[in-house]
Amino acid sequence: MTRFFLTLSLVISIFSSFACVQKGGTGPAASTGDTIRVGVYGDTTGATSSFGVSTKNGIALAFDEINAAGGVNGKKLEMLFEDSQGSPEKAKTVISKLINQDKVVAVLGEVASSNSLAAAPVAQEAKIPMITPSSTNPKVTEVGDYISRVCFIDPFQGSVMAKFAANTLKAKTAAVLGDNSSDYSKGLTQFFEQEFVKLGGTVITKQTYNQKDQDFKAQLTQMRDQKPDVIYIPGYYGEVGIIARQARELGMNQPLLGGDGWDSPELWKLGGEALKNAYISNHYSADNPAPEIQNFVKSYTAKFGVAPDSLAALAYDSAKVLADAIKRAGGTDSAKLKDAINATKGLAGVTGSITLDANRNAVKPAVVLELTPAQSKFTFKETIYPEGMSAPATTAASNTAANTPANTATNANSTAVTNANTAPATNTTK
Amino acid sequence: MDTFVQQLINGLTIGSIYALIALGYTMVYGILRLINFAHGDIYMVGAYAGFFIATSMGFAANPSAFGFVVTLVGAMAISAALGMAIERFAYRPVRKFSKMTTLITAIGMSLLIEYLFIFIFSPTPRSFPQLLPVENFTLFGNATISSSQLMIFVISLLLMGVLQFIIYKTKIGKAMRAVSFNITSAKLMGINTNFVIAFTFALGSALAAAGGVLTAQYNPKIDPLMGIMTGLKAFVAAVLGGIGNIPGAVLGGLLIGAAETLVVGYGGYIGIPSTYRDAIAFAILIVVLLVTPAGLLGSNVQEKV
Numbered sequence: 001m002t003r004f005f006l007t008l009s010l011v012i013s014i015f016s017s018f019a020c021v022q023k024g025g026t027g028p029a030a031s032t033g034d035t036i037r038v039g040v041y042g043d044t045t046g047a048t049s050s051f052g053v054s055t056k057n058g059i060a061l062a063f064d065e066i067n068a069a070g071g072v073n074g075k076k077l078e079m080l081f082e083d084s085q086g087s088p089e090k091a092k093t094v095i096s097k098l099i100n101q102d103k104v105v106a107v108l109g110e111v112a113s114s115n116s117l118a119a120a121p122v123a124q125e126a127k128i129p130m131i132t133p134s135s136t137n138p139k140v141t142e143v144g145d146y147i148s149r150v151c152f153i154d155p156f157q158g159s160v161m162a163k164f165a166a167n168t169l170k171a172k173t174a175a176v177l178g179d180n181s182s183d184y185s186k187g188l189t190q191f192f193e194q195e196f197v198k199l200g201g202t203v204i205t206k207q208t209y210n211q212k213d214q215d216f217k218a219q220l221t222q223m224r225d226q227k228p229d230v231i232y233i234p235g236y237y238g239e240v241g242i243i244a245r246q247a248r249e250l251g252m253n254q255p256l257l258g259g260d261g262w263d264s265p266e267l268w269k270l271g272g273e274a275l276k277n278a279y280i281s282n283h284y285s286a287d288n289p290a291p292e293i294q295n296f297v298k299s300y301t302a303k304f305g306v307a308p309d310s311l312a313a314l315a316y317d318s319a320k321v322l323a324d325a326i327k328r329a330g331g332t333d334s335a336k337l338k339d340a341i342n343a344t345k346g347l348a349g350v351t352g353s354i355t356l357d358a359n360r361n362a363v364k365p366a367v368v369l370e371l372t373p374a375q376s377k378f379t380f381k382e383t384i385y386p387e388g389m390s391a392p393a394t395t396a397a398s399n400t401a402a403n404t405p406a407n408t409a410t411n412a413n414s415t416a417v418t419n420a421n422t423a424p425a426t427n428t429t430k
Numbered sequence: 431m432d433t434f435v436q437q438l439i440n441g442l443t444i445g446s447i448y449a450l451i452a453l454g455y456t457m458v459y460g461i462l463r464l465i466n467f468a469h470g471d472i473y474m475v476g477a478y479a480g481f482f483i484a485t486s487m488g489f490a491a492n493p494s495a496f497g498f499v500v501t502l503v504g505a506m507a508i509s510a511a512l513g514m515a516i517e518r519f520a521y522r523p524v525r526k527f528s529k530m531t532t533l534i535t536a537i538g539m540s541l542l543i544e545y546l547f548i549f550i551f552s553p554t555p556r557s558f559p560q561l562l563p564v565e566n567f568t569l570f571g572n573a574t575i576s577s578s579q580l581m582i583f584v585i586s587l588l589l590m591g592v593l594q595f596i597i598y599k600t601k602i603g604k605a606m607r608a609v610s611f612n613i614t615s616a617k618l619m620g621i622n623t624n625f626v627i628a629f630t631f632a633l634g635s636a637l638a639a640a641g642g643v644l645t646a647q648y649n650p651k652i653d654p655l656m657g658i659m660t661g662l663k664a665f666v667a668a669v670l671g672g673i674g675n676i677p678g679a680v681l682g683g684l685l686i687g688a689a690e691t692l693v694v695g696y697g698g699y700i701g702i703p704s705t706y707r708d709a710i711a712f713a714i715l716i717v718v719l720l721v722t723p724a725g726l727l728g729s730n731v732q733e734k735v
Binding site for chain 1: 433436437440441443444548552553554555556557564566572574576645648649650651653655656659660690691692694695698703704705707708
């Protein structure tokens with residue numbers, strides 16, 4: 001009996017010591033009246049933890065730069081970070097904490113659309129502006145006028161890969177292997193199919209898996225029989241690496257296509273050589289020689305020791321959009337701040353020029369990157385502009401970009417592109 | 431035809447892993463009437479132990495059969511020790527209380543291991559190094575089997591054979607059977623029941639660890655929560671085969687694995703989307719339990735170890 005209690009007390013003391021350590025790690029310093037408190041939430045410990053880490057780093061870098069330049073309206077920006085653990089329930093809890101307990105003036109996050117969708121209603125109800133750096137599912141900003149984003153949306157991202165498959169890879173048939181537990185993946189599947197069919201292709205089979213599944217050979221075997229020209233896998237890096245490996249083991253050597261959810265340094269470790277002959281759509285390319293991008297890549301790498309992925313770049317941009325809006329709103333009054341964010345126009349970011357449309361979505365071109373596992377690196381392939389861009393001026397732009405990667409998304413180009421495109425893209429959203 | 435064979439190979443591969451883990455559930459249940467919920471996490475610990483052995487001893491850099499065997503045996507030994515420690519410090523002190531107390535302790539133990547691992551090793555999935563070169567063998571037509579799948583079959587069969595030998599041909603095996611038959615009488619006959627129970631935990635944990643290392647060769651992503659779903663399915667497999675019954679656990683594991691894969695492969699034709707693969711495992715369990723409540727091979731007459 002005594003021994004039992006001894007064991008129990010040991011266990012309890014272990015637990016409580018963890019609790020202390022964790023509190024010490026994340027506890028924000030008490031803020032003074034001179035700072036503007038901004039809430040940031042992301043997954044730093046869950047299945048998509050590299051997303052949250054990149055997001056946090058990108059925002060930290062942006063805040064440091066802004067604060068070093070004197071802050072916003074004379075006040076410094078302060079980041080309060082909460083871990084969503086990659087679960088929608090937890091995302092909802094932490095955003096409530098940020099808003100109700102920490103009294104932040106605005107929230108930046110999440111990455112995964114399912115998590116943003118769970119958290120957004122809380123921000124909307126509390127009338128606290130929330131900018132998601134990288135949730136691409138259209139439904140996220142439909143929650144309300146306090147929710148906005150600085151990235152493009154899935155109808156566009158899905159169509160980019162369909163265009164690339166049909167036009168560049170000359171694919172006639174495609175198979176889709178989607179993640180059934182993510183809104184992101186479902187959205188991409190739908191819009192990829194729509195566009196691919198429109199371009200004369202056929203989606204011959206659609207299979208799904210669940211996050212954290214270990215075995216994908218059953219789905220892949222079924223696909224193998226149908227001999228698709230390409231396989232579209234709109235999932236997150238954790239599963240994609242394994243899927244690629246198991247597909248190659250089954251002798252399937254088709255090009256694998258994906259989206260920004262693949263963008264993580266972890267992908268290379270999981271997939272290795274199997275990731276040859278694969279392409280993704282993404283928000284920006286670190287190869288882009290434009291000086292503002294190279295400066296960002298340089299200072300990010302110096303600070304965190306790794307090259308920034310697109311999620312870090314988007315997070316950095318979302319922080320810049322927020323700072324700019326606070327400046328224009330002349331303060332942090334939530335209604336004025338929301339209006340200022342939603343009126344963001346032509347703001348130069350590392351992922352291109354950012355203008356929010358009537359649905360608070362940013363309209364920007366996407367890049368297609370080729371995977372080169374030998375160097376663990378994404379290599380720039382081509383830029384694809386939003387639809388409605390078939391206007392003569394923009395065709396020229398996209399041609400130039402396709403021919404000379406050096407020119408991708410110079411600011412002048414993308415601004416023109418974005419503005420011209422605002423109206424048609426709005427339609428796609430609905 | 432070759433697709434069907436391919437799906438069967440895929441299914442039996444994961445089924446063998448479930449079977450290895452199910453054996454641990456069933457043996458502990460047979461002896462203590464305890465469902466050891468921490469067993470799925472021992473499978474995870476096995477994979478992590480293998481990971482650290484392989485990376486620290488440099489097997490990751492130069493794959494060899496020797497490195498693989500050392501990793502496998504090392505992981506099994508570490509997990510066996512952990513299984514015994516859990517039994518000694520968590521289950522033995524509460525064994526004399528009600529069954530419910532032990533059950534809750536097991537659930538607590540499971541959560542403790544999971545979150546301890548998240549705390550110490552971070553929740554980020556790790557990539558398990560390839561210890562043996564992967565080759566693909568074509569059986570006929572399109573049906574292929576990879577060396578990692580083949581290895582899972584061979585090693586699982588080997589381990590099950592060893593287990594069968596221990597239980598039926600050795601003295602300790604006889605003691606295990608006696609304890610499972612009636613723990614009080616066994617004690618009166620001079621059997622050191624505490625030792626036998628500890629040994630059972632060690633054996634079950636070693637098998638789970640082997641499952642962990644083998645899975646990691648097939649699917650190199652390991653994370654601290656990988657044991658939850660796999661453990662749950664292995665538990666279902668044990669119950670399906672008749673909990674407490676060793677051949678039943680193997681049969682249950684293979685059945686669940688095959689059913690899961692065939693649902694993904696052919697469910698589409700009868701209107702079951704591939705996402706229902708997990709639901710199917712549990713649906714089968716419910717149906718089997720409705721028809722034969724003791725499981726497929728379970729009965730009250732059979733010896734339980």
